[in-house]
Amino acid sequence: MPYFLLLPGLLWLGVFFVVPMVFLLSQSLQTGTLETGYQLTFHFATYSDAMAQFFRQFLRSFEYAFLATVLALLIGYPLAYAIALKSGRWKPVLLVMVVAPFFTSFLLRTLAWQTILNSDGLVMKFFRGTHLIQLTTALGWTNGSQLLSSPLAVVTGLTYNFLPFMVLPLFASLDRLDPRLLEAAGDLYASPLSAFRRVTLPMSMPGVVAGTLLTFIPAAGDYINSRLLGNPNTAMIGQTIEGYFLRINDYPTAAALSFVLMFTILVLVSVYVRKSGTEELV
Amino acid sequence: MVATLPQRARAAAAPAAARRRRSPWAVLRENAVWVVAVLALVYLLLPNLVVVLFSFNKPNGRFNYTWQRFSLDAWLHPCAAPGMCESLGLSLKIGVAATLASTLLGTMIAFALARYRFRGRTGSNLLIFLPMATPEVVMGSSLLTLFVSMGIPLGRTTILIAHIMFCLSYVVVTVKARIAGLDPALEQAAADLYATEWQTFRRITLPLVAPGIAAGALLAFSLSFDDYIITNFNASNSSITFPMYVWGAAARGTPVQINVIGTAMFVLAVLAVALGQLAGRRRAR
Numbered sequence: 001m002p003y004f005l006l007l008p009g010l011l012w013l014g015v016f017f018v019v020p021m022v023f024l025l026s027q028s029l030q031t032g033t034l035e036t037g038y039q040l041t042f043h044f045a046t047y048s049d050a051m052a053q054f055f056r057q058f059l060r061s062f063e064y065a066f067l068a069t070v071l072a073l074l075i076g077y078p079l080a081y082a083i084a085l086k087s088g089r090w091k092p093v094l095l096v097m098v099v100a101p102f103f104t105s106f107l108l109r110t111l112a113w114q115t116i117l118n119s120d121g122l123v124m125k126f127f128r129g130t131h132l133i134q135l136t137t138a139l140g141w142t143n144g145s146q147l148l149s150s151p152l153a154v155v156t157g158l159t160y161n162f163l164p165f166m167v168l169p170l171f172a173s174l175d176r177l178d179p180r181l182l183e184a185a186g187d188l189y190a191s192p193l194s195a196f197r198r199v200t201l202p203m204s205m206p207g208v209v210a211g212t213l214l215t216f217i218p219a220a221g222d223y224i225n226s227r228l229l230g231n232p233n234t235a236m237i238g239q240t241i242e243g244y245f246l247r248i249n250d251y252p253t254a255a256a257l258s259f260v261l262m263f264t265i266l267v268l269v270s271v272y273v274r275k276s277g278t279e280e281l282v
Numbered sequence: 283m284v285a286t287l288p289q290r291a292r293a294a295a296a297p298a299a300a301r302r303r304r305s306p307w308a309v310l311r312e313n314a315v316w317v318v319a320v321l322a323l324v325y326l327l328l329p330n331l332v333v334v335l336f337s338f339n340k341p342n343g344r345f346n347y348t349w350q351r352f353s354l355d356a357w358l359h360p361c362a363a364p365g366m367c368e369s370l371g372l373s374l375k376i377g378v379a380a381t382l383a384s385t386l387l388g389t390m391i392a393f394a395l396a397r398y399r400f401r402g403r404t405g406s407n408l409l410i411f412l413p414m415a416t417p418e419v420v421m422g423s424s425l426l427t428l429f430v431s432m433g434i435p436l437g438r439t440t441i442l443i444a445h446i447m448f449c450l451s452y453v454v455v456t457v458k459a460r461i462a463g464l465d466p467a468l469e470q471a472a473a474d475l476y477a478t479e480w481q482t483f484r485r486i487t488l489p490l491v492a493p494g495i496a497a498g499a500l501l502a503f504s505l506s507f508d509d510y511i512i513t514n515f516n517a518s519n520s521s522i523t524f525p526m527y528v529w530g531a532a533a534r535g536t537p538v539q540i541n542v543i544g545t546a547m548f549v550l551a552v553l554a555v556a557l558g559q560l561a562g563r564r565r566a567r
């Protein structure tokens with residue numbers, strides 16, 4: 001009985017998720033061109049060439065994804081905390097506000113950041129008025145006189161796009177927290193800060209782990225934000241993979257990059273999950 | 283330091299009247315969580331506001347990025363942007379088909395995983411989890427190599443195949459959580475009242491799991507309707523979905539009509555959620 005229920009769905013995942021991965025691996029070891037056809041020649045040099053050429057984009061992808069994840073955690077934790085523990089009867093309304101962005105296409109919302117950050121906008125006026133723009137330029141986050149087409153804009157967009165994926169799991173684990181535990185901590189003379197550090201934070205760790213994974217993984221592979229809000233010097237690895245597949249038509253290089261991206265993320269994720277000690281994510 | 287701890291505990295328990303007299307700084311510190319939370323909500327919702335606002339704009343050039351003047355043109359002629367309504371139709375069709383297929387397959391898997399202990403359960407769980415832990419660009423490109431190697435022409439069929447694949451796991455997770463939260467006593471009661479296994483499933487289990495299935499279906503539809511990266515790898519020039527249209531517009535010039543669609547979807551979704559909440563409250567009463 002269970003196998004009968006499982007079979008159609010798992011078959012679909014097998015044929016259209018697992019098998020393509022094998023094809024991707026095989027493609028990365030082939031030589032030839034799209035027009036004349038490819039032959040499997042176990043040409044491992046594609047990997048070293050591709051990595052030598054695009055190491056900077058790789059590093060940048062993980063750097064931006066890491067920054068976006070940390071920022072999303074810092075912004076998302078207080079939000080999830082307020083909704084779960086302090087909002088009372090406003091809880092459903094606030095939760096809808098967190099999911100509401102999803103009701104509009106994410107490409108449109110990312111384009112909206114071009115409006116928000118552009119040179120005539122209020123944000124830019126504030127940055128110019130307070131001379132913050134000079135600080136961010138000195139730090140290398142912006143280039144000269146604008147906020148758009150800069151690393152700052154890309155990380156802002158990445159953090160924005162994946163923030164709900166951080167808030168929802170955090171909310172789920174904080175919502176399960178029994179308020180009596182915090183009262184007990186207070187009765188035992190714990191300051192609010194140490195009650196948070198010793199009770200709330202450990203209890204919300206499953207949410208932290210799930211949220212950071214749900215933010216980091218898609219952010220590392222994303223290239224929408226770096227294309228729409230960045231410049232050629234903020235290109236992330238997804239952009240390279242897309243270009244090599246769809247415009248340059250160099251399938252082996254693109255497949256090798258794609259495979260390395262997936263492999264790196266899987267290794268990082270499994271190390272992280274093991275270190276944080278929560279393996280019941282599935 | 284130690285002496286201040288009980289003091290603080292007492293301060294926290296002080297009545298609201300006493301709290302009102304404190305300095306603004308103390309009030310701010312007490313509500314720091316709310317200050318950050320409200321700023322976070324502004325950050326989250328500001329782009330939606332911009333999308334809505336700029337659906338009433340009349341831009342001077344090809345790009346709709348700076349405010350010029352109020353106009354209802356785009357709302358009165360939503361299909362005036364060439365090709366946009368066709369792409370919207372395609373996205374809706376693919377979205378509905380992908381939702382139906384992934385909800386059916388996903389619900390079946392969820393029941394199997396939640397209700398049975400069998401060999402290969404861990405492996406099945408892993409297979410469900412992996413697509414959610416793989417970047418879209420990897421899934422899209424690997425499917426492309428499959429289709430190209432097998433000589434399968436790209437188009438709406440390949441898009442649909444991809445969408446069913448990446449929606450499936452999310453449906454499984456959503457429905458499984460709902461089944462796991464059911465009270466087993468309800469099904470036992472049905473059995474005690476001589477209901478057959480099928481009657482119990484039809485009249486007790488399925489209605490109880492239905493909200494989870496609906497949530498999974500909604501999630502699947504929004505994932506499918508909004509997907510750009512995977513779709514772009516598996517589409518052809520004659521199968522342009524709405525997100526692909528928007529992406530192209532970002533380079534060629536953004537018609538105001540895309541904001542009209544974005545706004546209309548937003549309003550419809552908010553209405554649907556509000557109606558759902560109302561219906562839920564009435565049933566609870």
